[in-house]
Amino acid sequence: MKFRSLLLAGAVAMSAGAAFADCAYENTTPLTSLSAGFEAWKAVTDAMAECGNFTASLDQEFREKQPEAFAANPSLYQIGGVANATLIPLLNAGSIRPLDDLIATYGQNLTPNQMIQIDGTTYAIAMAVNAQHLMYRTDILADLNLEVPTTYAEVLAAAQVIRDAGVVEYPLGGTFKTGWNLGEEFVNMYLGEGGEFFADGNMPAINNPQGIAALETLLAMTEFMDPEYLVSDSTYVQQQFQQGKIAMANLWATRAAAMNDEAESEVVGLVGMASAPMGSAAPASSLWWDGIVLAANMTDEEAEAAFQVALEGIDNEMVAANNDTAVWLVSGYQPGELAAGAAGTAQNGAVPYPASGPMGIMHTELGNGLADYLNGNKDAATALADIEAAYITAAQEAGLIQ
Amino acid sequence: MNFRTFAAFVGPSIVMMLLFIAFPLISVFTQSFYITQPIYEVVEVETCTPGFLTQTCVTEENSVPILDEHGEIVTKTEFVGLQSYRNVLELDRVWTAFREGSWTAFQTIDFWKALRFTLTFTLITLPLNLGVGLGIALMINNAAKSIRGPVIFISLLPFIITPVIGALSINWLFRGDGILTAIMEWYSGRDIALFAQAWTIEILMMLYRVWHVAPFAGIVLYAGLQTVNQDSLESALIDGASRWQRMRYVIIPHLMPLITFISMIHLMDSYRVFEEIVGFSSQGHVISLQWLTYDFLVPDQAGNRSISRASASAMLTMVGIVILLIAPLRRTWRDHKGSN
Known part of the structure; x- marks a missing residue:
């Protein structure tokens, strides 16, 4: 016993020494x-x-x-x-x-x-x-003779075909958890539509046709998602993929490796990576x-x-x-196959996340305020107007708006 | 007991209460009337960030806080009166919703949405807590002496579990295709999504809260059952009172002070409902007043937080608890005066 622990300690010390030498x-x-x-x-x-x-x-x-x-x-x-x-x-x-x-x-x-x-x-x-980009089940798309979608219209059309074929429980996954995740989904869509978040003097500027288009796409996606989408974060979507429950999702590049983790995933080698689908101006990603x-x-x-x-x-x-x-x-x-999605997203012209003090507040208000629209309690314009109002209150308190 | 001994015993407790309850409360109260904010200047800056292969540079006007000579952010504090309370209560939106007669519009205003849930939660779980608690007490009381210890231990288990952990485990049992949802789906033969709408989440939360706190009520009431006057029970039995009548006219009146005590504790606790919101991650559908305060306090990624609105919301929560406690407090006061 003593000898073994001594041996073990020696081995640990040696490996530490070897690491040190690195x-x-x-x-x-x-x-x-x-x-x-x-x-x-x-x-x-x-x-x-x-x-x-x-x-x-x-x-x-x-x-x-x-x-x-x-x-x-x-x-x-x-x-x-x-x-x-x-x-x-x-x-x-x-x-x-x-x-x-x-x-x-x-x-x-x-x-x-x-x-x-x-x-x-x-x-x-x-x-x-890191960026959110399209991950898709190569086998499902090939079986149904579907091309890899490049726009959200194509994503929705493909989702319809997949649902009709009944191969997975839900065709789409999405990081729609209320709070930061949902806010980020809107930011991606809105940037994809080419929207600007602020006017002069840090005033909000999201209640416009681009904002409404972004919201409508998000709502259309929820049709094809697990109805519990408002609690689904990145880990949840990753698990949905790993358990073969979904066919497509716009998910973080850092989650790509988990698809091929044999200990967790039932879909090793079956998940392809592609650029985030295009909005009307840029890929819907940041x-x-x-x-x-x-x-x-x-x-x-x-x-x-x-x-x-x-x-x-x-x-x-x-x-x-x-x-x-x-x-x-x-x-x-x-860059291996797993990086193809992030690389494609960048090459198609995705813009950096527009981080700033006001953007921090805007992101929070978006994350808290969008659920009312997706739940059907507000229409798109009202939801955006209310988010702008909430933003103004918070930004005034923070001293960013006079 | 002479005054010195009394003071020596009570002193530390009073100091603690002043230090950890009274002063923070006063500080929160004052903060709710002030706003502290950095002073910003607008400067044009060029920011370059990495892309996949090349840098992206943008030039734009940014609000940047001014730093003093020690490198600290210059802030100003301003008295704003009830502004933060107005921002939390959003009375103008309430008025608009009221004029339109739209309950849905009213329920999209954070504070009122939170208040609606908090009150429903508190008032529905109260009778359930008392009922289940009494049931547990009777069960322990009627259990054979030899197994009473283990029965008490087992029935106290839910109360011992850390609330957030308890809420999370219930969440995992029901979320998505969790074990219990899967069983319900198999039994009913249809797709069930318990986290897809508000009312199912609310029911789960209430069940969880009752499961969690009823053992406490049970153990307090069990203690009360030990002091029930056996002579009164016996005479009731001789008078031909049924089991229910003995319960209704002898045991419950005897337990009444304890029931008031449990109700007060429960009102205070469940009005501050918070763990359930976090554990069930229900923010998309249901929020509570305590969660609202917490949400104001959490900084966003750029470091902004709403201290003043959080203070106002905390004060409003306290006012709510005081209003709820008036009824049981008056009852206790009357009983107290009556017994003198």
């Missing part, structure tokens, strides 16, 4: 990071941990902690993980540092596409992009990035160490080991 930079400064908790962040922070003296907090509620934690002096975390929208509060509070000098010294392997720049100053390094920021409130020595550790986390060795976990922006990434 990092080109030996870190001696204690460092911590706070980011979201999905698979890609786990891969990246594990790679950072190989440099030693590093602890990661992976927290799905990180957005509530991050602004306060980074505003502290010294900051509670040196490295932060953010996306389009969660960068805004840090940027507004001035609690993240410009990275240009560090990039000049250490960032030879970064590509220009990875820099998130505000007025020419780089504040974040992107590691991956491009998101995930990236790394450094806190402003730490010493320059700490920042140098943190930057080098962060770069180790997003180097090509990490990507080689986790190629299909995300659509990486890091050099050395081999």
